[in-house]
Amino acid sequence: MVKPRKQMAEVAMYSPGKPVEELQRELGLSHVIKMASNENPYGSSPKARDAMVEEMKNIHYYPEVTAPVLGDALSTYLNVTPDRFIFGNGSDEIIRMLTRTYVNPGEEVVMAEVTFPRYRTNVLIEGGVPVTVPMKQGTHDLEAMKAAINERTKMVFVCNPNNPTGTIVGEQELLDFLEALPPEVMIVLDEAYYEYVHSDDYLESLHVLDRFPNLVILRTFSKVYGMASVRAGYGITQPEVVQELLKGKEPFNVNRLAQAGAVAALGDHEFLEHTLEKNKEGRLYLEAAFQRMGLSFFPTHTNFIMVDVKKGAAAVHQSLLKQGIIIRPGHMMGYPSMLRVTIGTTEENEHFIQALENVRNEAHV
Numbered sequence: 569m570v571k572p573r574k575q576m577a578e579v580a581m582y583s584p585g586k587p588v589e590e591l592q593r594e595l596g597l598s599h600v601i602k603m604a605s606n607e608n609p610y611g612s613s614p615k616a617r618d619a620m621v622e623e624m625k626n627i628h629y630y631p632e633v634t635a636p637v638l639g640d641a642l643s644t645y646l647n648v649t650p651d652r653f654i655f656g657n658g659s660d661e662i663i664r665m666l667t668r669t670y671v672n673p674g675e676e677v678v679m680a681e682v683t684f685p686r687y688r689t690n691v692l693i694e695g696g697v698p699v700t701v702p703m704k705q706g707t708h709d710l711e712a713m714k715a716a717i718n719e720r721t722k723m724v725f726v727c728n729p730n731n732p733t734g735t736i737v738g739e740q741e742l743l744d745f746l747e748a749l750p751p752e753v754m755i756v757l758d759e760a761y762y763e764y765v766h767s768d769d770y771l772e773s774l775h776v777l778d779r780f781p782n783l784v785i786l787r788t789f790s791k792v793y794g795m796a797s798v799r800a801g802y803g804i805t806q807p808e809v810v811q812e813l814l815k816g817k818e819p820f821n822v823n824r825l826a827q828a829g830a831v832a833a834l835g836d837h838e839f840l841e842h843t844l845e846k847n848k849e850g851r852l853y854l855e856a857a858f859q860r861m862g863l864s865f866f867p868t869h870t871n872f873i874m875v876d877v878k879k880g881a882a883a884v885h886q887s888l889l890k891q892g893i894i895i896r897p898g899h900m901m902g903y904p905s906m907l908r909v910t911i912g913t914t915e916e917n918e919h920f921i922q923a924l925e926n927v928r929n930e931a932h933v
């Protein structure tokens with residue numbers, strides 16, 4: 569057998585939320601709801617869908633390599649010059665480009681202990697050393713992360729809001745952290761859930777982009793824009809960093825449908841507002857239900873919520889599956905007594921709470 573690179577021994581395949589079709593096949597269920605992958609339960613913008621259908625006539629042509637039309641649209645939308653954007657096949661790919669371009673074997677990359685798993689995986693693939701820092705009540709401990717930085721550190725990931733806990737770090741705390749970082753350490757602020765944040769105490773990172781040349785901000789069309797399947801994410805950083813990332817980028821990484829759909833999605837404020845309004849409604853409903861049941865949860869600024877079901881979270885997960893509800897058990901993410909549930913539609917949320925109450929009544933917990 570041909571031996572893979574030695575780094576691969578430490579790398580595990582990504583474990584996604586169970587697909588609806590898989591559970592239907594396994595249990596012969598006709599009605600299954602998935603509240604496991606933080607997708608948008610309201611679908612995607614009709615304007616984006618129309619634009620993608622229209623673009624179908626061009627799919628025999630390769631897409632443009634740097635997605636300039638999308639770059640111009642985002643430049644207007646965010647008031648940032650177009651040379652600061654890098655586009656990826658989802659923000660997943662930008663995480664990969666960053667580690668590929670910047671992390672040498674043996675260099676350290678600091679991240680929270682329970683955060684988005686792709687940081688660790690991509691660092692390992694490059695032969696880098698992930699340095700994970702314990703959290704404080706599901707929130708990044710920036711003081712401890714600062715203390716973990718040394719001369720071997722190349723990059724730091726701050727997921728804000730954090731997946732899977734949904735928490736954010738305070739504005740001043742993050743600014744102090746950015747100030748304290750040596751300029752030769754890259755700071756990646758992953759803001760995949762940026763649009764959902766409902767706090768004044770949150771750093772508007774775009775406003776400090778020029779102050780911190782080592783800053784890269786990541787955002788995506790997969791969440792609030794509901795385009796998880798077409799794969800479009802972006803980074804915002806210095807033009808020099810963009811130029812470095814472009815060198816190693818797959819030429820046609822963001823397909824034509826994704827580019828056209830993303831441009832149209834930016835123009836659909838109605839869909840965005842609708843999603844945010846309904847998500848807030850769902851969040852308040854779930855939080856109230858958890859409180860009624862005496863269950864604690866991390867304060868979330870996203871479209872998911874992590875709740876502590878105390879005993880037997882793995883059994884609760886199994887029982888929910890039998891009732892046709894897919895969520896994420898916390899034991900895979902370092903919080904064995906917790907579940908991460910994506911905030912669904914009103915009907916899905918009610919169904920989930922009913923099922924959770926059933927399980928708890930059965931188990932007398």
Ligand SMILES: Cc1ncc(COP(=O)(O)O)c(C=O)c1O
Nearest residue numbers: 658659660684731760788790801
């Ligand atoms: C924090 C975070 N970053 C990045 C991603 C990747 O998103 P995408 O590649 O779909 O843009 C996700 C997806 O769940 C995420 O939760």
